[in-house]
Amino acid sequence: MVAEAPKSELTTTLHLNLREVSNSPANRLEEIIASLPADDRKVIEAIQGSKSEKSMVIIARGPNKGSRFLITSEGVNIGRASGCEIFLDDITVSRQHAKITKAGGDFVLTDEGSLNGTYFENEAISKRTLLSGDEFQIGKFHLLFIGSK
Numbered sequence: 041m042v043a044e045a046p047k048s049e050l051t052t053t054l055h056l057n058l059r060e061v062s063n064s065p066a067n068r069l070e071e072i073i074a075s076l077p078a079d080d081r082k083v084i085e086a087i088q089g090s091k092s093e094k095s096m097v098i099i100a101r102g103p104n105k106g107s108r109f110l111i112t113s114e115g116v117n118i119g120r121a122s123g124c125e126i127f128l129d130d131i132t133v134s135r136q137h138a139k140i141t142k143a144g145g146d147f148v149l150t151d152e153g154s155l156n157g158t159y160f161e162n163e164a165i166s167k168r169t170l171l172s173g174d175e176f177q178i179g180k181f182h183l184l185f186i187g188s189k
Contacts, residue, residue, distance in 0.1 A: 069173035072100060080108070083096075087186050088186065088187070088189045089189070090188050092147075092188045093113070093188075094111060094112050094113075095110075095147050095172075095185065096110055096185075097183045100175060102130075102179075102180050102182055109125065109126045111142075111147060116139065117136060117139050118138045118139060119133060119136045119138070119152075120135045120137070128179060133154075133179040134152070134154035134156070137158065138150060147169070147185070147187060148167060149170050150167045151165060151167070158177070159176060160175075160177075171185070
């Protein structure tokens, strides 16, 4: 009789914590804004009234939840490299993972060929124009984009 091989895996798979995504980014944004302290809400109101001059990304889920990052017309790099304006210190994030740039009146998220990808509504993306309330995922970080109304 031949012994059955143990059913263990030698590799692991990155679990992206798939979850149901709200049909309305505005509802998700309002939920998060309501949960913030008054000073933080004032900062967000200033961003929303900026007429697309600047925007912000907030870590909505993951390590450093609640951290805020200002995005101006110069844009930002997102990654694990210490020189990135949005520094996400985790092995699930590539050194130069993604960037957000300003194109006209819009802010555009672009994946920079990262190993684990950039996700929007649980779908891998290479480039996407961001709207206020959009939530995207880089590694185990869920980031919420806040732009002008």
